[in-house]
Amino acid sequence: MQVSVIVSTYNQPEWLEKVLWGYNIQSFKEFELIVADDGSGKATREVLERLTPRLSYPLKHVWHEDRGFRKCEILNKAILAASTDYLVFTDGDCIPRNDFIEKHMKFRKKGYFLSGGCRRLSMDTSREIHLRDIESQACFNIRWLKQHGMRNSFRNNKLTRSSFKAFLLNFLTTTKATWNGGNASGWREDIIRVNGFDERMEYGGEDREFGERLVNAGIRGLQIRYSAICLHLDHARGYVNESALRKNKKIRKDTVCLKHVRTNFGIVKSEDSIC
Template structure:
């Protein structure tokens, strides 16, 4: 069997209802030649049932990488997922971000040696997040600004993310003041580069843990390409009960060291020193 064109690595933790919607998004991609690796940070059996359902009925190759729940360990499960991947190009997103049907295709079209790709997300309010059905995903209603406005979405410049195409899309990617960084919900890069910097730093919990790996990629000489208005996913709303001030403080200190020492490698990543 031929190796797929890329691996999509999706992080999740006990959000089976959101994960199901996201998996429908990957079912309806214009580019289907990819493997889907679910990096599961210790979810319960309900999430396992959702994944089993898709594994049984989907044409996609879906791999479930899981470890026991021991607090916020996203970096550890992502490193396990990187090791489980079989392709040379990795696209990272979250189990609460529904991809537009051209999401995988756009990442493939824009990949380039010496670069990683940096996309964003479009935040949906809770009431719209809850009402989206498989049919809304299949027919792309959840990416249609007019449909979203009918259901209470407010007018905003950010709505351009869902409507920009062609010259407008390129122009907005060029002028956006948002820096192109490694964003865990929408970023892709060459596996070789990610392995060179040793993946994610497993000392880190919530707060900049994705960006820190991107900062090591920058230190390695890899540049970032802005795809904020090109590779589109919508973010389903949820509470963040797992965020603790001490996590943020610890992560900020690690990122500060990475920047000051221009570090390209972590000893706390895929390979342990």
């Protein structure tokens, strides 16, 4: 195995199944996949038990009890479960194009993390994607997506198959290369250096804060939003709350202003950790 793909999920078994099939047809084969499960119920476990014998790659299921939004904690556990030195992070609602891992491996570079993006779909379009569409890659065809409800938008360029166009758009985009939880990757040694994700943080900026500590550590972001392609399936977000957003904003402000590199609330819990 050359790379570990960490897929976060929480009680979205139908979407997770589509994502796992997306990894079954990757052009790059030397990877393991770790499902970082933030407390999903029986339905998710049944999907994994049913699919695992049919998948072409090794799958690990890292789970903890459901005690509210604890994505950062389960991601840290998944990092420790990884057996390779390069980690790709994504979500259980993001179907990868068949060259997704290949692109992350192609552009990985010492001293950098990779910042990808996704093409967000409506709920109606998300439901129209089936196994046959993933295996044939029809669901990454703009014409097919328009036939199933996707509107015209500049964002459709995120589905380009042209390497030159992707290179040009990555170079010209004004979007900053940040750590985006649905599509990002980095070296395990860099991730361990900053002590992983800050487990105090709930939903809202927790991925960005992690990336900001990487930047403080001298690890720069490299833009691949038009190269490493995935489709973001729509879903409700019942875990959003204003109190958590305010707390997360304060933690991020401290990280940026005080140039924190290592969190005291990550993989290793220590009040003596040096920022």
